[in-house]
Amino acid sequence: MKEPFSLSINYVAPAILDEKQEVVVKICIAEEDFTNELRALKLLGKKGVVQVLDSDEQHRVILLQKLSPGTLLVELADDEKACVIAADVFRKIIVPVCGHLPKLPTMKEREESLRKLIYDYPKGFGPFSMKVLKDALRIFTYMNETTSEIFILHGDFHPFNILASGEDEWTAIDPKGLIGEMESDLIQYMMNKLPEQGVYDVMEKRVEIFTKELSLNMERLLLWGYCYSVLSTAWTVDVDGSYDTSFYRTIDIFKRLYEQHVGPLLIK
Incomplete structure (x- = not known):
């Protein structure tokens, strides 16, 4: 895990998976927000939304692909x-x-x-x-x-x-x-x-x-x-x-x- 991004509510940080793959780990505070986001990520068009690599519903964790260069629009x-x-x-x-x-x-x-x-x-x-x-x-x-x-x-x-x-x-x-x-x-x-x-x-x-x-x-x-x-x-x-x-x-x-x-x- 690396230094987390500056966010007001959820914990989001870049990480390295298996010593080679760059990913983003997101830990959601509110259960409803976690459920809605995970469901939306799976239902929205795959070509335009960040992809889910894995998730842990019990601990409200989502493992996401890391977007590069990641510049904000x-x-x-x-x-x-x-x-x-x-x-x-x-x-x-x-x-x-x-x-x-x-x-x-x-x-x-x-x-x-x-x-x-x-x-x-x-x-x-x-x-x-x-x-x-x-x-x-x-x-x-x-x-x-x-x-x-x-x-x-x-x-x-x-x-x-x-x-x-x-x-x-x-x-x-x-x-x-x-x-x-x-x-x-x-x-x-x-x-x-x-x-x-x-x-x-x-x-x-x-x-x-x-x-x-x-x-x-x-x-x-x-x-x-x-x-x-x-x-x-x-x-x-x-x-x-x-x-x-x-x-x-x-x-x-x-x-x-x-x-x-x-x-x-x-x-x-």
């Missing part, structure tokens, strides 16, 4: 190029759900977590008024009710979870596992690694690239963006009332992008 200066790369990885890993529903978190459960938040905090929560929370919930409900095709998704797809795995090759790591519409799994990517200035233009370009590269429905992508950015920001609210302001500012941008490219955001 977030380190790529050209945001448009990074977005195209991410779209290619995304295309490789998602898998349509046919028949039996895999036991993974769902977008319906995400909706329910927002509904519970509203129930628990009837006067609003963090930076959100009750109106904003209810508006987001209405859109969340509408999106789930009108989803026509669901996929096995990464669940935490953003540029910190995509690594270089060879010359012009990139691979996704750390899936949380999620069942839902394709567009819903790209919101975390669009909310991450945003500049201090010109955020609207950067997000607009990301929407354009993802829509084109993956043949997405722009309207649904932006609607997921609005409601999911509210929930994602709510998850960052701390006991002292602080929250992720970078996430928070994307809420209004998703709304403005929708109004510019689709029309008025009518919340019934």
Whole structure:
């Protein structure tokens, strides 16, 4: 075993197996997180996600292939190029759900977590008024009710979870596992690694690239963006009332992008 990577929750460290093979050892703290990640790693498309070499369910240990050179996609200066790369990885890993529903978190459960938040905090929560929370919930409900095709998704797809795995090759790591519409799994990517200035233009370009590269429905992508950015920001609210302001500012941008490219955001 070598020095572990700098992480906030799980223990992850590179190691040498049989004195020659480089691997990564991941020890998960939470049993549910371990189960979901291991299941997702086995179900997602093999060509785009890091491969499991072995696992120990009793001790919540996963032995993974080591990606080399391992450069994070977030380190790529050209945001448009990074977005195209991410779209290619995304295309490789998602898998349509046919028949039996895999036991993974769902977008319906995400909706329910927002509904519970509203129930628990009837006067609003963090930076959100009750109106904003209810508006987001209405859109969340509408999106789930009108989803026509669901996929096995990464669940935490953003540029910190995509690594270089060879010359012009990139691979996704750390899936949380999620069942839902394709567009819903790209919101975390669009909310991450945003500049201090010109955020609207950067997000607009990301929407354009993802829509084109993956043949997405722009309207649904932006609607997921609005409601999911509210929930994602709510998850960052701390006991002292602080929250992720970078996430928070994307809420209004998703709304403005929708109004510019689709029309008025009518919340019934």
